[in-house]
Amino acid sequence: MNGKLNRRDFLRLSGLTTAGVVLAACGAAETPATSGGGEAAAPAAPAPASDAMAGVADVAREDTIVYMFGGQPGQFEDTGLGNPYATGATHQIGSAALWEPLYFFSAFAPAGEQEIPWLATGYEYSEDFTELTINLREGVAWSDGEPFNAEDVVFTINMLIENAPTLSRSSAVKAAVASAEVVDDLTALIKFNGPRPRFMFELLMSKFDTGIWWVPEHVFKDVEDVAAFPYFDVEKGWPLATGPYHIVAWNNTQKFIDRRDDWWGAQTGFAELPVPLRILATPRADDTIMVQRMINNEVDQTLDLRATTIGATVAQNPAIVTHTMREAPYGYMDWWPTSMWFNHDAEPYNDKNVRWAVS
Structure with missing residues (x-):
């Protein structure tokens, strides 16, 4: 360099x-x-x-x-x-x-340029924000040469739903998503349980290193226990990645x-x-x-x-x-504040009044 x-x-x-x-x-x-x-x-x-x-x-x-x-x-x-x-x-x-996301999000980019298409080329919500259509980029491939396509996106989302709350981000996905469908190789359709205008931003955009990590359907479809699957084998090229x-x-x-x-x-x-x-x-x-x-x-x-x-x-x-170059305060800026999160699946935090009282 x-x-x-x-x-x-x-x-x-x-x-x-x-x-x-x-x-x-x-x-x-x-x-x-x-x-x-x-x-x-x-x-x-x-x-x-x-x-x-x-x-x-x-x-x-x-x-x-x-x-x-x-x-x-x-x-x-x-x-x-x-x-x-x-x-x-x-x-x-x-x-x-x-790992690569559908979109990167840069908190430091000028307004209008913060969303950076990567594995996807575009997305569109329905008028009532109950559906999200994702358009994927042509030519993306896993490290073993297999195409990355809508099958991988839909499989990963369904895998998270089926394994909630065990897997990272799985509870949030299960709470929001009613179904995920393959429209064609480069198009995925996500239907929500209700209006979810921030789903793309919160879960499908990588803000520095956060977001959903996509997995290859052709490998994980045969995995029974995702949380126990190490997925590391140099001879097999695992983990596969885009x-x-x-x-x-x-x-x-x-x-x-x-x-x-x-x-x-x-x-x-x-x-x-x-x-x-x-x-x-x-x-x-x-x-x-x-x-x-x-x-x-x-x-x-x-x-x-x-x-x-x-x-x-x-x-x-x-x-x-x-993070602030060579000047104080040196550390993280406000894109990553310290937060408290509630497990909405467990009492008493499944009661919104309790969450309001704490906040």
Whole structure:
């Protein structure tokens, strides 16, 4: 990557992990001096595959984004869970690079440009907002070459309804959707239980890294217990994805996610391939280790440092930026407020008067 990262690219990269601190270059910046004013730290070594990950190709440091994020210090907790709906799985440790939404939503884009069509080309509500028609993009394919189509969209929605409340977002989908139907290969029709004017925005648009994750019907149709299905097998290419990356190796301390040059977006001319050849995810460490590795350009992205720590870190490396670039308050802006959610299926929160009283 070059030495500069524009705001759009930064937001796209930060969405892969929802992380708070990111380097503006992958191994390209001049290595800064240490905070003690002594000799400059040695440049970071290339990022080869470790001995524990035999068979993984070496990729140069400048072509690799290195995350230090998630899990417990020194160890992942979701190793081998390629299914975004599996119990204990998380999409936030690099896996969001695999999944693509119908639409992206950018809270920072100008009005009128916030909705970005991706797997879909358009959508239309009925006049009373009880039906939603979704038009899908032609030429989208899963990483095994199978077309992504309305069968996958309808199957995923019905899977969530049938597995509510176990799967992520399943309760919200079940509460809203009466039925989902395939009109043709590129058209899906969703019928609601009542007017649902915000369903597209709330569940079918990816706001940074949130939303519904689509699954391939041709794989999941044979799965009996979705929440228990790990969906990780390198030889089978699992997990299948429509995104430009795939997982090539994964253990408790490293997760290698490499670029797919056969990605449908590049093959159809819809978008260019992303620049990084590899995303290397490693578990979080204590703040001292994460800060030092950021300062030394050994890690490109971390999460959950305190504001005072981030300020001192930014001051020691001109390549480091945050959600507010290089100025305070450094952290998330109002697109992701802290919230309290109620389980509407359980007493007493199924009573709207109780919810009103709490709010």
